[in-house]
Amino acid sequence: MSESVTDTAELDAEGLRSRTREFLASNDPATTDRGEFLRARFDAGLAWVHYPEGLGGLGAPRALQSVVDAELEAAGAPDNEPSRIGIGLGMAAPTILAFGTDEQKQRFLRPLWTGDEVWCQLFSEPGAGSDLASVGTRAEREGDGWRVTGQKVWTSSAHNARWAILLTRTDPDAPKHKGMSYFVCDMTDPGVEVRPLRQITGEAEFNEVFLNEAWIPDSNRLGEVGEGWRVAQTTLMNERVAIGGRPMPREGGMSGVVADTWRKRPEGADAATYDRLMALWVEAEALRLAGKRLGQQLAAGSPGPEGSAMKLGFARLSQELSGLELELLGQEGLRYDDWSLRRPETVNFTGRTAGYRYLRAKGNSIEGGTSEVLRNIIAERVLGLPAEARADKDVPWKDLPR
Template sequence: MFVRGGPFATPAPRAEVRPVSTAPPDADELSRRVGEFLAAHDPSATEPLEFLRARFDAGLAWVHYPEGLGGLGAPRALQPAVDRRFAKAGAPTNHPERNGIGLGMAAPTILAFGTEEQKRRLLRPLWTGEERWCQLFSEPGAGSDLAALATRAVRDGDRWIVNGQKVWTSMAHEARWAILVTRTDPDVPKHRGMTYFVCDMTAPGVEVRPLRQITGEAEFNEVFLTDVAIPDEHRLGEVGQGWQVSTTTLMNERVAIGGAATPRESGMIGVVASLWRDRPELRTPGLHDAVLRAWVETEAARLTGERLRQQLTAGQPGPEGSGAKLAFAKLNQEVSGLELELLGDEGLRYDDWTMRRPTEVDFTRRSPGYRYLRAKGNSIEGGTSEILRNIIAERVLGLPGEIRVDKDVAWKDLPK
């Protein structure tokens, strides 16, 4: 159990990690290790959490992470083969659909900027699903322009006192931890006065309020931070380094949203393609062209995402992730609208307007009306499509950047 105000402590005992050779394991060595692990941990006879903890300790969680942190220092490209082997054996999963922020955003940021103590305390229960994460970035006055944020963190000895408001916080009502970026120095330009923390969502002063969405649900929240005390050992990166740390998070977020590994005809296009095949009475010549065009564009985006993941094996995510996320948002909205066109009046039915507090976002097992409405948020969450186009224009195409008159102005002197 973590003791607030004290050092991070490991929440569960670890198995002894077997030393590995100085050379990273290759595909054959990883296959051997997976076989030995499954022989020693029968998925059908091992309690799921115990299995997941043991898999992490064996370095078979994120194989490209360092030894002792869920990996073996192997090439990242070998991860899919390891995952397929575990899936074929019927191994329990860590339900990534429920902790995408932790797995796709918090974990790579902690690995890049965390202390050894932070990595060893946080990564294991994050990967096993014991602790869920949320993201405290956006504010009512700082969404697309994250560097304009106003949430203040003031140092008080070996801790920081945080006051402010965050908004659009997915699954904050389920989260144990949050990645939090704050303003620690208002006397310097906005990008240089930010500091990044890990925030305990159970700490006194953290209040989570639901935001009802157009779907009728409240997966989003607004979070109020009132005199929240955060120990300095919960800081990620140096004081004032928050923008650099946040950029790592955001680049990984866009890859996680738009560049996730997916089989052919997964997601929304799979729903529409199945509908087209199973309901011939819905077909018209015009809709045939629309379905075919959407299928081709989705497949092109999927293959582009595969190429992006291959590039990631050689380094950190770059602006290519912005392109993948932009394409995902556009296609998801177009395809969900196409489904309603196919269904006609039938597509107007909606299953439940009761405000619920979901544990995950699910596009495939819900009604067409839900999918259509929820997809509207895709062009906002994870970076608005307008901002992503700017990133692509400047960092990929090399076009001139927008004029920024606030670049060298202290944050405190900016109009609020």
């Protein structure tokens, strides 16, 4: 490390570009093993430049990551397949960075980033969806660790995961927000059982995870005992950042798929469906522009609350457009490609067939915050309307009706 002592003066775009070129000069992607290359990249601080030195970063501005990525891509370097390890990168890592001990950061972040260890998220439960703070998975003290029992649901990647971020109830006598603790859970523990959760498309993107007296050493706790909700907020905040804000070309999403279907003159195309198509196309284009506008606000340093509008509109449009597409297809719309249980590695909302797209889009208004909860957030935080009446705030968790 002594040769590349970080000097803040060179943490600009030019500095990072030359740093990346030096790295490439000594680690030729053509001749270096993929895993070795990624680990070396992490050690050089080029993994996520806004992370601290020694943890894959350089303490540089986050926006400069694109400079590094562009250099590496141009050199034909392998990436860490971010779509495969999104939970780790987008949710676990920022939480570990914010709340982890030095040992935890050293242990977890490097294999997380390289993809050597896949992460999943054990938050939602059958009884705790929109009301995540009511989680009931119990963690009880035992010696220098915890025994955990409960059921988690809607867990993507659980069947491939080495580690999980886990939200548990440690004090049922405290009010709901105060009695939670947050752990890193070893998915290879014998008390962890993963079962596919089949959804309405026929496939199983997600899992149910049953925790049956799973063992977690206390050294795998993130944050203080009872502080789990605050730690989880950090995770969820980063989830929102990860979902929003990539620039998209016109017709870049579902509207493009349906427009192409229209262009093929399908059976159900008529004057009435044309007007519906155009109204949705227009709204999709306007939503795209709103996303662009949001990006410009962020760049100008004045982020607006418009982010919550993006997901609401995205869900609505995906559903309306994919429904229209099935109608346009007429007879073809009466067929489905395959109901068999599949386990896709990644999910593509605009992939497969129109029937799949229609069914998968139904999840867009449920996953990552339902549209109903989003409307509450907009109403209360943006428009300043009174909050919903709460009957659960100062009551011990164990006494809440369920």
